[in-house]
Amino acid sequence: MFKSVKSNKISEHIIEQIRKAIFEGRLKPGDKLPPERELIEKFGVSKATLREALRSLEVLGFLEIRKGANGGPFVTEVDLKKARDCFANFLHFKNLSIKDLAEVRLLLEPYVAEKAAYAITEKDLTRLKKLNVESDYILKHDTPIESRKNEIEFHRIIGGVTGNPILMFILDFVENLLIDTKEILEPGKGFSKKVLNAHKRIYKALLERDAKKVREVMIKHVNEVEKDLATLQKERIRTG
Secondary structure, eight states, X not given: OOOOOOSTTHHHHHHHHHHHHHHTTSSOTTOBOOOHXXXXXXXXXXXXXXXHHHHHHHHHTSEEEEOSTTOEEEEOOOOHHHHHHHHHHHHTTTTOOHHHHHHHHHHHHHHHHHHHHHHOOHHHHHHHHHHHHHHHHHHHHSOTHHHHHHHHHHHHHHHHHTOOHHXXXXXXXXXXXXXXXXXXXXXXXXXXXXXXXXXXXXXXXXXXXXXXXXXXXXHHHHHHXXXXXXXXXHHHHHHO
16 A cells, blocks of 8 residues: 655655545544554654654644554544644735635635525525524623624534535634634624625525525625725724
8 A cells, every 4th residue: 555755755655655545545533553563664653753644644634643542643534623734824924814815705605595496405505594583682781792693603614515515624714714703803793693694685585495596695794894804903903
């Protein structure tokens, strides 16, 4: 399965071979890698180099290194949160703007909402309605911070209706960037009430299976969020 490696970056070649074996299905989630001694011989590397590669694969989410008599490196499914966080860490160094975020949301969310209008189930509609009811109660009795998780979950449920894992991952990632932005800018109750009202309109359009309407409402919602967050950001910069 594996070949010896010769390079200045030996550990990277080990990582690539193991990743390839996983992607090709030769190694599956739950499989245990061969013993350390065997891997050292197959790759033709030192113990330190092998362990460095395995640790990197663990950080990337491909392996879980278990301790104990029956321990060792086991193949695991890449955790969604870990993959999302790695990508987020990269983007946070790229001076991501509210406009950048809104542009991606405008490409994704109206399409996803329109698609959901044809495929959403009664169960999903019930979940969306419940979130809106909860948010309504929270905004009357608590701080807007408590309603934010419902705001994001609302969009995740709609994204999940597509059944497309790539769309779901990207949408989940974008929504988490939005969470980070809100935590920094701390929009008030007025902002959250506007979001809730938009979500009620989105829910109504989905309930009526009106694909055109839900697309229009979603576009308006994303644009309003961008405008309000941009205003908050300018105010924060102005006041220092």
